[in-house]
Structures are given as C-alpha cells and as structure tokens.
Amino acid sequence: MKKTKIAFLLLPILLLSSCANNPLPKAAPEGLFGIDANINHETIDKYLDRSDCVYRDVRLLEDPADYEAIGGDRFLSGFVRGFEVAPLPYFIPLAGMLPPQIGESYTGPTLFKIVNDQYIANYKESLDILKYLFPQDKNVLLMCGGAGYAGMTRDLLIALGWNEDTVYNVGGYWYYEGVNKVEVKRVDENDNVVYDFYKVAYHDIDFSSLNAV
DSSP states (O other): OHHHHHHHHHHHHHHHHHHHHSOOOOOOEETTTTEESSSSTTTGGGGOSOTTEEEEEOOOSBOSSOGGGGTOOSBOOEEETTOEEOOGGGTSOOTTSSOGGGOOOOOSOOSEEEETTEEEESBTTHHHHHHHHSOTTSEEEEEESSSHHHHHHHHHHHHTTOOTTSEEEEEEGGGOOSSOEEEOEEEOTTSOEEEOGGGSOBOOOOGGGSOBO
16 A cells, blocks of 8 residues: 555656656747647647646736637637746737737737837846746747737747747647636626636736836
8 A cells, every 4th residue: 555655656756757858849830820830739738747848828818909800719718727827918019910900909018118120128127027937947838819929929038038949839729629628718607708717827917016127
C-alpha cells in the first residue's frame, strides 16, 4: 500500500520531468494570423500541463468590439483549461488594426504606444509587467478568440526581445473542439444567459498605480 501511494505521489513529478526531456518544436507560424503549424487549437491538448510553458489567453472578459459581426463572441465565453487571461488591449492601442465591421475595441490606457512601427513604453513598469505575465525563460503559448489578438501579442513580445522560437500563436478558442474546454457562458434556470467569470484567472492592470514615462 505504501509503495502504491509513493508511486502515485511521484507521478506528477515524473510527468513534469518528461516535459523537460521532450522540448517543444520551434514555433512555426503560418497563414494570415501566424497560427502555429504544430501547436494550435487542434493539437493544444497534447501540450498542456507542461512545467516549461505558460498559457495565456489574451482576450478581454467583454470586448467593446462587435465580434459577433464576424461570427465570433465579444464575451470570453470559455477557455482552454490551464490558460490564464492577460488582455492584449491593455498592452497596445488597437485603433486601425481591427476589421472595420467590428468597430473599436478598448480605448483606455495601454502599457505601450506605437510610434513609427516601434513599441514605446507609456509607463516605467510596462516591460516588467510583460515579463511577469510572459516569462522569457518559458515557452509562451497564446490563444484568443479567432487568433488575431494572439498573433499581435506574439509580434509585440518578439519585437521587445522574446525568442521567436518559443512564442506560439495557438489560434482561436472559437475553433477549439478538444476535451479541455472550460465553459464560462451558460443559461440559467430563467433562460437568461450568464457568464461565470469567477472561473477565469484574470490579470487586470491598475494603470492608476503605474508611473508614466
């Protein structure tokens, strides 16, 4: 009995060790948004629970943009298990970068501004916040609704010094059909649509506490 218990306790350690012995393939973006050829919404289930990775969904809980106009969802209606939410619209301004039919996304303060195609910090803490949310010593796996926000986040990180081989655009949750779906949207007993955002590990940013450059 003791041997069985010890073996059971060691299993997570062995699984984590095996991750280090099986490195991920280098990022291989392709297509319009740069969805990875190897690690994407169809294959992500095989790459969860790794100690050498961080998993980030870069959507807002509720996006002001009308994503329903292109068949999406403005609300974060669900996510892949293990992904924490760190919204791209808090990082860079998106004006002029989105399909015109969906309108504007969030227009509040952002960590960076874009000047002559360069990312310029708006706050002294901007880069430190990104490094905390997207550790540079890990593989960074990014998702969003339709892959666009994830692709823009990848571009941002690489431009600021992240290794392009270890930052992956996994694609869009809207197309995910795996077994690790965490549903946030539901219909209650009164037929009202509600969102259980308490399920979401959400990284908010208090811009009022930051020091402007």
